[in-house]
Amino acid sequence: MIDFACKRINMADIIRCSFSLTKTEYKIFALFISSKKHVTVQHIANKLHLDRTTVQKSLKRMMTKNLIIRRQKNLNKGGYVYLYSLKDKHKIKKDLSDIVYGWSKNVLMEIKRF
Numbered sequence: 276m277i278d279f280a281c282k283r284i285n286m287a288d289i290i291r292c293s294f295s296l297t298k299t300e301y302k303i304f305a306l307f308i309s310s311k312k313h314v315t316v317q318h319i320a321n322k323l324h325l326d327r328t329t330v331q332k333s334l335k336r337m338m339t340k341n342l343i344i345r346r347q348k349n350l351n352k353g354g355y356v357y358l359y360s361l362k363d364k365h366k367i368k369k370d371l372s373d374i375v376y377g378w379s380k381n382v383l384m385e386i387k388r389f
Contacts, residue, residue, distance in 0.1 A: 313358035
């Protein structure tokens, strides 16, 4: 938690706001943070008690935001499954830092204009 004047801001709010994530997208993001492996849509759906299509839509939006990556795994008996994982955590941290720094610069500029 971060205290800011009269409001406490937690990291979940900072991440959600910075990357424009829905509640569901943030839940998936948090799952990736705590997971060290590639996971399937079904795994995410089961773990978070969400519908498969909800997870698929959220993953698609998160891929367009460059937060996660998808790779295809071919199955021995034919067919394939997609595996998802968090994109480079260091890059995400840098992007988050840049967003928050930009926000703080804008706040300081507004204070000067006040």
